[in-house]
Amino acid sequence: DQQVKQNSPSLSVQEGRISILNCDYTNSMFDYFLWYKKYPAEGPTFLISISSIKDKNEDGRFTVFLNKSAKHLSLHIVPSQPGDSAVYFCAASLSSYKLIFGSGTRLLVRP
Amino acid sequence: EADIYQTPRYLVIGTGKKITLECSQTMGHDKMYWYQQDPGMELHLIHYSYGVNSTEKGDLSSESTVSRIRTEHFPLTLESARPSHTSQYLCASSEGLAENTGELFFGEGSRLTVL
Structure with missing residues (x-):
């Protein structure tokens, strides 16, 4: 039973446009949500997080939105750059000691 | 920058x-x-430790x-390695505070292939 789902395995956007990556979850007990970015042959790196008591968190070009009633979060990247091309993993934290990951979305930003 | 290291990065080994x-x-x-992560799949937690002499x-x-x-x-x-163990293994660490967001720092991974 997959508790964190990323239903889009891939996304392609034009440089300068907005990238929107989506994530759905099933467990209402999750207290933090995180996005990780992974380049080939490297480990994931932390990108941005949001507490379950907030609905938005912004860091430069990256904004994460949380809709608790829909159990949905999204990552917006504006403007998208070719260097943003990577696999993005959504993750949810349970009691701050364990992360449950989605299957990832591969983002390609075309020049 | 995270300081977490994994070796080997790549390993090809025979069964057993x-x-x-x-x-x-x-x-x-x-x-x-x-x-543990297979291509196109989520990362699955296989082991964790809260400190010395603690493993789960x-x-x-x-x-x-x-x-x-x-x-x-x-x-x-x-x-005893088997072909079903072929996968990428990612090690991570985090601070031990209860208040932390759960942010993990990952190593670069070890890609294991068992023939």
Whole structure:
């Protein structure tokens, strides 16, 4: 039973446009949500997080939105750059000691 | 920049061999984790540790074992490798505070191929 789902395995956007990556979850007990970015042959790196008591968190070009009633979060990247091309993993934290990951979305930003 | 290191990065080995994947971190983190990931799939937690002499199995059943004799070191061992163990293994660590967001620092991974 997959508790964190990323239903889009891939996304392609034009440089300068907005990238929107989506994530759905099933467990209402999750207290933090995180996005990780992974380049080939490297480990994931932390990108941005949001507490379950907030609905938005912004860091430069990256904004994460949380809709608790829909159990949905999204990552917006504006403007998208070719260097943003990577696999993005959504993750949810349970009691701050364990992360449950989605299957990832591969983002390609075309020049 | 995270200071967590995994060796080997790549390993091709025959069935039945014993292997140990090394993971070391220099950040003094109490919590350490091993995740397993197949291409296009989610990361699955297979082992974690809250500190020295503490190890627990994760959500995904694994035939591997781990040990935590020193804070900085969290090796993973497969006594007899099989082709089904072919995967990428990712080690991670995090701070031990209850208030933390759960942010993990990952190593670069060990890609294991068992022939």
